[in-house]
Amino acid sequence: MNYSDKQLNEIKEFLYKIADDQLIIGHRNSEWTGLGPLVEEDIAFSSIAQDKIGQSQHIYEILHTLGEADADTIAFTRPAAEFNCSHLTEYPIGEYDFSLMRNFLFNHAEQIRFEMLSESSFEPLANLAKKYRGEIKYHTMHSDTWINQLGRANDESNTRMQKALNETFNLALGIFEESGNEESLKKMNIFAGENILQEKWIESVTPRIKAANLILPDKSNWKPVYGGRKGNHTEYLEPLLNEMGEVFRLDPRAEW
Amino acid sequence: MRFNTLVNIEKETITKDDIVEALEDVMDPEIPTISVVDLGIIRKVEIDDENNVKVLMTPTFSGCPALKIMENMVRDKIKELNVKSVEITTNFDTQWNSNMITENGLEGLKKHGLAPPPRHNDIVQIEMISKAACPLCGSSNTILKSPFGPTLCRSLHYCNDCLNAFEQFKPVG
Numbered sequence: 001m002n003y004s005d006k007q008l009n010e011i012k013e014f015l016y017k018i019a020d021d022q023l024i025i026g027h028r029n030s031e032w033t034g035l036g037p038l039v040e041e042d043i044a045f046s047s048i049a050q051d052k053i054g055q056s057q058h059i060y061e062i063l064h065t066l067g068e069a070d071a072d073t074i075a076f077t078r079p080a081a082e083f084n085c086s087h088l089t090e091y092p093i094g095e096y097d098f099s100l101m102r103n104f105l106f107n108h109a110e111q112i113r114f115e116m117l118s119e120s121s122f123e124p125l126a127n128l129a130k131k132y133r134g135e136i137k138y139h140t141m142h143s144d145t146w147i148n149q150l151g152r153a154n155d156e157s158n159t160r161m162q163k164a165l166n167e168t169f170n171l172a173l174g175i176f177e178e179s180g181n182e183e184s185l186k187k188m189n190i191f192a193g194e195n196i197l198q199e200k201w202i203e204s205v206t207p208r209i210k211a212a213n214l215i216l217p218d219k220s221n222w223k224p225v226y227g228g229r230k231g232n233h234t235e236y237l238e239p240l241l242n243e244m245g246e247v248f249r250l251d252p253r254a255e256w
Numbered sequence: 257m258r259f260n261t262l263v264n265i266e267k268e269t270i271t272k273d274d275i276v277e278a279l280e281d282v283m284d285p286e287i288p289t290i291s292v293v294d295l296g297i298i299r300k301v302e303i304d305d306e307n308n309v310k311v312l313m314t315p316t317f318s319g320c321p322a323l324k325i326m327e328n329m330v331r332d333k334i335k336e337l338n339v340k341s342v343e344i345t346t347n348f349d350t351q352w353n354s355n356m357i358t359e360n361g362l363e364g365l366k367k368h369g370l371a372p373p374p375r376h377n378d379i380v381q382i383e384m385i386s387k388a389a390c391p392l393c394g395s396s397n398t399i400l401k402s403p404f405g406p407t408l409c410r411s412l413h414y415c416n417d418c419l420n421a422f423e424q425f426k427p428v429g
Contacts, residue, residue, distance in 0.1 A: 040404070043404050043405065044403070048404070059359040080392020127347075127349055130348075131351040132318065134353065134428045138403045138404070138426070142404070195413060249426040
């Protein structure tokens with residue numbers, strides 16, 4: 001299919017936000033390497049990081065075929081304002097409950113997004129989506145299991161998980177911030193839209209939150225944290241980028 | 257010497273089958289009892305009249321760090337044959353799933369002490385991964401310890417009968 005320059009830019013913006021979310025939350029997950037409360041959790045967070053960063057890389061490679069810089073340059077040299085990730089992904093790892101709840105909310109959105117994209121008219125992305133949805137199933141399996149166990153274990157764990165949910169929920173709603181290209185992407189049959197994704201996401205997380213004896217924040221208190229998709233970020237993104245790209249920038253032409 | 261030369265001339269017609277056969281000796285660097293062919297990641301092999309070879313590969317997991325190594329191993333192996341050039345492409349046009357592992361490949365996984373992934377109908381359910389048969393004693397009285405193991409493709413399990421920890425090559429849809 002031939003796209004106009006305008007359409008191409010809309011597709012690029014869409015790809016950037018998906019891949020940036022994966023790269024940044026992947027990096028945050030990797031920060032648990034060596035710090036997990038159990039060795040299995042250490043491995044789980046590290047593996048999830050490896051998956052998500054690997055997945056972002058292949059989306060950056062599609063962007064490269066559309067005329068953008070190569071994947072490493074895209075990942076390691078852009079300033080914060082050129083990233084389109086949601087604020088949810090940027091926050092420091094905090095306590096284990098925070099990181100788990102963040103993953104739970106993010107993984108379900110990601111799982112549904114790639115289910116939707118597996119039917120996208122943009123074939124390179126549809127092919128990746130068909131692959132990713134199978135991998136992400138293991139991520140949702142991981143976070144679902146722990147949310148359920150810790151939500152129901154005892155008063156302390158329940159209180160901590162509820163607090164984590166309250167802290168992350170409005171941030172998670174920021175995943176679905178619209179960029180203004182939704183109508184056009186829908187017309188091209190590339191993506192059905194952030195609104196539909198958010199509806200499906202609520203349907204997916206609600207029964208799991210209930211089953212874990214946790215309470216979904218009341219709709220009257222939903223205050224989505226927007227800005228990330230437009231390049232406005234938290235104070236936490238820049239230090240993360242500095243650390244992540246530090247080695248690459250020592251010698252951008254080095255062969256790895 | 258002359259005889260050898262004649263043999264070489266005859267051998268110049270290298271077929272696709274010769275290449276696939278050679279690749280059956282290229283083992284997964286992380287699981288040395290299964291070849292890249294049995295793993296199902298070699299999706300297409302083409303050879304033209306001038307012995308230019310093209311191979312299409314696809315990764316098991318998109319974050320698999322062994323992919324570049326395997327591409328190089330495949331390239332080096334084919335270069336040992338009398339070919340003019342080797343071109344390796346890796347893409348996701350076909351998406352790998354664990355059903356692409358051959359029967360021979362499943363045996364290879366067992367030899368490495370791994371429970372092979374159960375066959376599935378494109379949809380992998382949690383029950384499939386949580387009920388792995390122990391590769392050491394065959395018991396199905398096992399529990400899933402973690403869906404993530406030492407590599408992306410393996411999960412951690414424990415056998416309640418023979419009291420051994422073991423790993424499963426994960427089913428992937």
